[in-house]
Amino acid sequence: MAKKLPSAYAHPYAIDSRYKKSVAYFSMEFAVDQALKTYSGGLGFLAGSHMKSAHDLRQNLIGIGILWKHGYYDQVRTTDNSMVPQFREKMYSFLKDTGIRFQITIANKPVWVASYFLDPKLFGTVPMFFLTTDTDGNDAWARQISYHLYDADAAVKVMQCMLLGIGGAKFLDELGYEPDIYHLNEAHAVSSVYYLYKKLGKVDAVKKRLVFTTHTPEEAGNEKHNIYFLNDLSFFAGVPLETARKITGFGAGETVFSHSLAALRLSHQANAVSKLHGEVSRKMWGWAEGICDITHVTNSQHKASWADAELELARSKGDLDGIEKRKKVLKSQLFRTVADQVGKLFDPNILTIVWARRFAGYKRPDLLTRDRERFDRIMRNKDFPVQFIWAGKPYPKDEGAIQTFNQLFYLSHLYPNMAVLTGYELALSKQMKEGSDLWLNTPVVTREASGTSGMTAAMNASLNFSTYDGWVCEFSRHGENSFIVPVASESNRDGEDISNMLDVLENEILPLYYERSNDWYETVLRSMNEVGNFFNADRMAAEYYEKVYK
Template sequence: MNNQLPVPFRVPYEVTPRFNKPVVYFSMEIGVDQALKTYSGGLGYLAGSHMKSAYELGQNLIGVSVLWKYGYYDQVRKTDNAMDVQFREKVYSFLQDTQIEFTIEIMQRPVRVRAYYLEPTVFQTVPLFFLTTDIDGNDGAGRLISYRLYDNDVRLKIAQCMLLGLGGAKLVDALGFEPEVYHLNEAHALPAAFHLYKQEGSVEKVRERLVFTTHTPEEAGNEKHDINLLNELGFFGGVPLETVRQIGDIQDNVFNHSLVALRMSRQANGVSKLHGEVSRQMWGRFEGICPITHVTNAQNQRYWTDPAIEAARLAGDGEAIATRKKELKAPLFRVVADQVGKLFDPNVLTLVWARRFATYKRPDLLTEDAERFARLLNQSKYPVQIIWAGKPYPMDGGAIEVFNRLYYLSHLHPNMAVLTGYELGLSKLLKDGADGWLNTPIVTREASGTSGMTAAMNGALNISTNDGWVVEFAKPGENSFIVPTADPMLPYYARDTHDRDLLFELLENEVLPMYYDRPADWQALVLRSMNDVNDYFGANRMAEEYYERMY
């Protein structure tokens, strides 16, 4: 591999003329392949698909992220099979040392940063650069910054944002890339905006170059810190505190990262049509924010879709899709057998709930009615198998407790499995092997959610509450099974009861009878679902829209 990058750097492939504008994309996590563990969940999956589709389209775009020494974490089990969190060093021979090094000031101390390069042909992505502080010349505190994705130590997490934002902006300078657009995927890289401000000398010029994607549909969920702490740590890259207050229109000491990003950008977007509406309502009361549109998330079909099932879709052959689905269950069921010692049947309807474990996604919704859940799994007329998988945040004791509770419950049912190690590889197996994809977020809490897209691309039907991207996709009874939305004024326990009862009714009265008694209807539903998801929810459409509507 060539260890010397050309300066100024240019993307090493022919750029499509309509995507010629140079763009740099900052994301704290990017998931492009199982072999490169620099992601935690949906945000990383989404970024990875974006980088793959940008490459397919020949876009003049580079990505900047962080080379996490321990990744997110390895999800394993303790002796008693309770979930355990393991941090293990990752080493990647396919990353190229650019030999670009520079210093950023963090906590009033110089920290050395080195950049590694992922060449586009390795995983079919745009050029990607990964920053690390785990190098000679840094003390233990400096090295620690790039160890763990989303560290729970407040100061360390702020330092990670500085590494991505200030470090990423300095890398762009060192490369001589000269992007016209700086795209912040979430507000983590906001320090890059202050680096730009020092270069440009005015907020107006920064706004000309900055766009911002928000993924958080609740104001309370956006990062906030004391502005004096941020200043002390060097978050603003040497921009005086009073100037920061003026730029961000900050009257007190609360620095809301997303709000300041909205005030420093010329354009922002939510990640689904519904999320765009929620975001405009949420932020509309604040002065000085940029317009907020939406670009609905999507996933890269080339990476995610099984070629044989795609060929059957294009041929309109529902029976071939059904045959291939049973074949695709085999590798998934080998993982089930290996992890939990259960032998699943490829002829049995298989439901999957798999994504990041978070309470608003309600992974245990069905099991909260223990009697009805047991009845569903124990009846023999319409047999069913259910698999759960997903990673909780490693310090979220409540979510880990839910994960463990589901696992221990699974001991009572030979047709229920809870798997560890939900990363890109297992995610692909689950989507290939699922007949139905369960999605149970509290409505309006899921900005987009993308797992159901790739499940649908592989012939799984979405069985979902009506939230996020599903609102734009779903035609209940024609391409999916949708839980009617509860009255938003209901107390949380009544809303959960409403959603749980109607989900059971869908499964008992529609999903299972159709799968077993009316296979032709099921196949027709699957084919419509696959056609509809491929029509609009492929990431090439999304990557095009970012150029057309945001850049």
């Protein structure tokens, strides 16, 4: 097979000799631009930034994803303003049909797969390819495989993983391209290992080509299925079940198939996504036999895409007045969105606190509101006023997270200085980071593998206010470049975190902002300077070549 991509899909640059090893990066989601809705949240934001930095560094890497017909979902409101998911067809005239169509076997039936190309010049990415089953020749059940990102039906979601894994690997063969490395960004595409085993014939040959990034210590994020259920869906790509068991290290009596464990056993290298997550992952999988080494490459974001140009210019000059003036302009822009969505007029002179990311239980979006009496006092403080904004998408079937979202919205009726926004996608995310003074992060410690939203907030002159988890452990120095609370005891975790965070807010953050403005902006400048290089995805993309694609 040809090593080089066909000329129609070639990289638009000469490959840097440091990054000449060819890599195909498989991801269930990519967030490269607001116009292309093939993502749900942080995993997609991370993957999109990786594709952009790989382009900027002239790396020999391509992206393989899925063209989701309905995206994740559109977050809208019902008549009483509670949240509801809306699904509608997305169409992209800027994607090019490759004309490559092929079949894979799903549930013992042939399914057609079509493929589309994203030209690197459109959004500054490496060459990217998106697969779909919504194509001629497929019945309705097969078409719907590529309809909804993370479909709620377990069988359909496994089929989606097969489309990415088996379909992605076979697409590369149909393209006439054989990369040196198959990089699985999460275990969604692990079915590719069985396709590769059938093709290459040896486990060592598969391991030589495979690397794996694990993104979560969450049980729900490390999927498991009954092995016979998977076999009935043709998950093992034609490899007999007993052979699949043997090469993946699952004994004859084991019925539970762990996707992450399979990826760890059939890769030559794996990585976690922060230093702390690396420690957690090695401990988490320490019991497992036959797994590869787990290093860490701390997640990062593409600075050129996220940092406001005027703020970045002021930062480079050390211009505190310039940062302050530009920040107020950006806050005013965000506040127009607030006014449009919820009919409230916010003041750019008031400290603005933002919580914005995927709504999930362990992220505790409502944490500071749980002490209602103290939260109310802070919200009504005339001497040190605050403005709070929340945004984020719950999983559309996560009733608990949706209820939390709605409860926050109903609570906001009590305060003219509290807003809960919908439509948290790339564009709103950027606007909220540019318009926030303080970026609030409240995960249960050790359950946030990395988190990246605070990085791009810091690039836009917003200070991080967080529990001690994920990437912040490698960045934060309390009171110097951010505000961090001590790790709470397990016996009273939420109570201690609430008390500690509200103490820091009332006793340190608010006085600093209102009484020592120059010190506030000195802290902001320090934060911007220190987040800029290490937490830029250029460093991350280079580190993958150095530590993972070896």
